[in-house]
Structures are given as structure tokens and as C-alpha cells.
Amino acid sequence: MSIRKQTNGKWLFEKYLEGGRRIRRTFTTKGEALAYESYIEEQAAIKPWVAEKQDRRRLSDLVNTWYLSHGKTLRDGDRVKKILEFISESTGNPIADNFTAKLFTDYRKRRMSGELYRTDSVKTVSLRTLNLELVYLRALFNELDRLGEWNKPNPVQNIKQFRLDESEMSFLSNDQIKLLLIECQNSSVTNLLLMVKIGLCTGARWSEIVNLKLSQITPYKITYTKTKGRRNRTVPITRDLYEQIPTDNNKIFNGSHTQAFKNAIERAGIELPNGQLTHVLRHTFASHFMMNGGNILVLQKILGHTDIKTTMRYAHLAPDHLEEATTLNPLSSLK
Template sequence: MGYLAEVNYTDPHTGRRIREQKSTHRLDLAREWRQTRKADALRGEVRGKKDRLKPMLFSKYSEEYLSQWSKVEKRESSYRRDQVSLKRLNHTLGKRQLSEITRRDVEKYVAERKGEGVTSATTNRELCCLKNMFRKAVDWGYLKSNPAWGVKQQKETPPEFGFLTENEIDRVIECSAPHMKAFLTLAIHTGMRRGELFKLEWRDLDFQTGFITVRYGKNGETRHIPMNSIVRQTLDKHPNRIVKGQACPYVFSRPDGSPFKWPEGGFQGALQRAGVTRHIRIHDLRHTFASHLVMKGIDLRTVAKLLGHRDIKMTMRYSHLAPEHLQAAVEVLTQRTPQRQAQREGTGSP
């Protein structure tokens, strides 16, 4: 007497329904085979899939990944980061068949980069790119599994950041080009990222409620930033550019009406004229915003919300700037309630 085991599932790569059967003389073996194949199918392991994997060089696949996924689905800055990472990854893995790359190869690559003295941050960006590439290769049917899955990232040293003092803020704005004064003022008084300011539109400004809507945040989330009096005055005086008889939608734009793109060099020139000799980047204006809030006693959760940080750990880098605020917090423990104070002095009821 024989037993016939059967399992039906959908091929995740082609969408076709597949039926597998196996004959055996033992009922327990038939049941075991059926359970095993059902579990395999749930993991995406399709019968004969190895034979159907399309041969693909890593270098060839990286081109497809960049053009059909990274460029289309990611922010421009992330796409450029992928380009940089893949240039180095292709140097090592470019001539390898995609299906032949193993987890050991990935771990070896990470170790080699560490041995070359490359920063942990750079290595982690490359590893992240590799993981995302392989994940998409599985989705597209080029790989059975992700060989980079489970490879640990390197521990990163928190990056140092600079910020401008109040006097330096005034001097830098004064020494900047006329068309840049409003941009710098908003960067310092709102904490918005450079890219967010470039995409800021007049419709995002609500002078009635006093809020700026950030629609193109780094995490894809919308947030609202209140205008202080300086921001309001600056925007009131900032002209709305007219291009071919039409009002330009962008607050900061080029003469042709396209979003403004300001080179880092222009900012460095303003710093030099203002007498700021240490290294400060445009992004450090965001740090300037956060640093001054913390130094004036604003709690970190409020600062995190204004900055659009998902994780409070990102904001904790500013905590050392508020020693007096932290001292005042722990000093609360020394304060006693009236009842406890009376008991201590022996005047209250036991």
C-alpha cells in the first residue's frame, strides 16, 4: 500500500500556482514531506528555483538596482550615496556572479574595509547598500536568499558637530550675500534641513496660525514648525519672485523659478568675511538651532520634535550643552514636601 502526499502553493517570483506530489510506502514519511515542503514554500523556496536563477554579474545588477530602484524610489541624496557605495563595492565584487556571493564574502569585505582604515560610518553605509541590494535581488528572483542578512554593522563614534555663537550668527548673516540672508535666517531659527528649505513653498507658510509645514522631511513625514518673530519679519520682507508673469511657488528660487541650490562655497565665503575660522558647514546651522534651544533650557523631547527626529537618541548629542538644566533636574530630589520636612524637624505627627 502506498501514500500520496500533495502540496499546492504560489510561486512568489512568477505568480504561477504549483502542485507537487510525492509517493511513499509510509504514512509518516508522506506527512513529513508535506510539512517540510509547505514550510519551504512559505519561505519562498520554490521547486527547481536554483535552476531558474538568472545568471547575473554583481556589476550588471548594480546598474539595474541604481536605475530601476534607487533612483526611482529613494531621495536624491540617498541615490547619490548608493552611487558612491557601489563604486567601491564593484571594485571588490563587480566580477562575481550574484548567486555565488556568500555571507562569508560580505563579512570579509567588512573586515577588509576596517583594515584599510575606513571609518565605521562609511563601512556601514556600504553594508546597508549591500543588504538593500540583495533584498531587492530576492524580490526580483535573482537570488534565493540575502547573503548579507545578519551581518552586523560596525560600532560608530558619534560625529562631532559645530555651531555658531549668537555674535557669530549676527556677523555671518551680515556678511552674507543679500539673496542669502533670508535663507540663513530661516535655517538658524527653524532648524530646517538645507533640502527642506530648498523645497519650501509659499503655500507651506501659514501666517495666521504662525506655522511652517515641512512636507518633504528626511523620514518622509510632515512636521510643523512655529515661526518666531524674526522668521515672520524675514518672510514679510522676502519678495515672491515673478517668472514669466507667474508667481514662483518656491520661497527660495533661481531666476528661472526652479528650486534654489546654494553651493557650500558661498557659505564658506560668508564665514571667512565674518571672521569664523573653525570648520562650519551649512548643516551646522541646524545644530546651531538645536544647541541654542538646549542651552536656553528647552527640554530634549521638544527639540527632537522640532528637528523631526524619530529617535530621541539623535537629540541626546546636545544634552551636554545644558549642564545647568541637568543640575536643576537632579536638585529636585533634595526638595521635601511640607509633611516630610515637618517630620524631619520633629514638629509633625509620627
């Protein structure tokens, strides 16, 4: 609606003209606002130039503007840019003014059918991937609006994400941990055992471990920097683990050694869900932390989750989780 009452009692007239120009004026009465609306519509009918020249930028132009103004400052900005460029190309790179929710939902249908796929990726995409694409596209328009580069409604704002089943999170049992440590000790890769120990003791992401520098190590503490959540966090470690960390180079580890870790997992006879290879160390830390009586808020700080809902995935592992169900159910009062 172009006319609406504000909290101060006045009436706001707001209208987007065909070319993208926005008109906003405040009036004391609704009648004045309605009269002004009629005037603007009359002027637009008899003087088409009132609605400025249409914005001829294409969707790919918006992607480039977003990248140069904001995207290149993001850690994964280059990757997101490629995804947005793929969406632009796959939807025919329309004039941005003509990009609609239907264009995007049609694109998603074609993605799900396998008709559209990136040459550097798999042909069949997951619902999670499609949800991420929607998030990136929505964020594109929102950021351009904040930058003053887009002054119209976000065309994908009201599109809903697909509902996903909660993903399986595997964690290692004590026996599996022992087997894994033995296989890492037997690995030909120097310091693989230490990398795994750090993951199990601090809940760090594998990338955070791989990029550890000596400057991040202080007596009995590791400070993780350049994290996914862009917040530094410090996690205590034992004296024994601290003394195992080499001090001869600032960069502690000389590679990611993901394949060596995978080989150790396989030799230990451990089966993991797809996509949870090195991340199993993080899940294992969090799961055992809660099973041993840890506090969920402390766990959130250790893992560096910005949203407590992410950490709550581990809450059910607490020893007393929902324990009241056994004492407060209706049958318990009949005993």
C-alpha cells in the same frame, strides 16, 4: 536547519536547492518531515534536474533589478546605485548565488587599505562610509526578497557594522551667533542673512532652506516638504522673521550660497569640525533649544528625526540633565 517545529505544533520542512528553488511543506509529525527530507536528497542525487538550473544573474544584474523596481523612486537612488555598482565591480561582479559574506569583508579590507577607491571620491574611506556601504548592500537583498526577486538568505545579513566614536557636534555660542549675523549682513549675497536666520530659528537643514518656496510659508509658520525623513513638518516662526521673507517669487532663494556662508564663518573667526559647515546651524538650534529648557520630544518633531535616539544626542545639554547625580549619590546622604 531545514526542519523545525512551528507554534501550531506541526513540523515545517524548508530547503533551498542548489539552483535557488525553495521547497516548503508542513507535516503532522517530525518523522514524516525527516522522511520527506531523505526523499528530496535522494531525488537530487539521482535526478540533478530536481534542483533547477542555477540562477546565472550577476551581482550587477541584481543592482539593476533593484534600481528599476525600487531604487529610482528614492531621492538618493542614483547615488546608491553607483555605490552598489562599485561594490559589484570591485568584487569581480560574481554570480549572485556565489556572493558571500567573505567576498564583502575582503572587499572592505581592500577599501580600508586604500587599494580600492572610487575615482570620484577620496582614496581613504572612513568607517562610517564602509558602514553605509554595508547598509545599502543589505537593503538591496532585503528589498529584492520583498519584491520576489531573491529567495535565498541575505549573504551580508550577519555582518556587523564597525563601532564608531560619537562624532563631535559643534554649536555656536551667543557671541559667535552675533558675529556670524554681522558677517552675513555684510555679505554681497542677497538674503544670506535671512537664510541663516531661518536655520537658527527652525533647525532646518541647509538644503531645506535653499529649496524653500513661498507656498511653504504661512503666517508665522514654515512647512518643510520633501525632507530627508520623507515627512512634512511645520515649525512656527516669529512675526518679525515672517515679515522679512520676500514675496515676489515662489522660489525664495536663488542659489545654495554655501561658499558665501563659508566665507562669513571664516570672517567671523569661527572654526568648525570637518563636514559641519552649514549643519552647524541645525546643531546650534537644537543645542540652545535644550539648554533653554526645551522638551526632547518636541525637539524630535521640530527636527523631523524618525528615531528618538538621534535627537537624544542633545539631551545632555538640558539644564537638569542627570541633576540627580548631585543629590542621590552616596555622599549626599552623609551631610
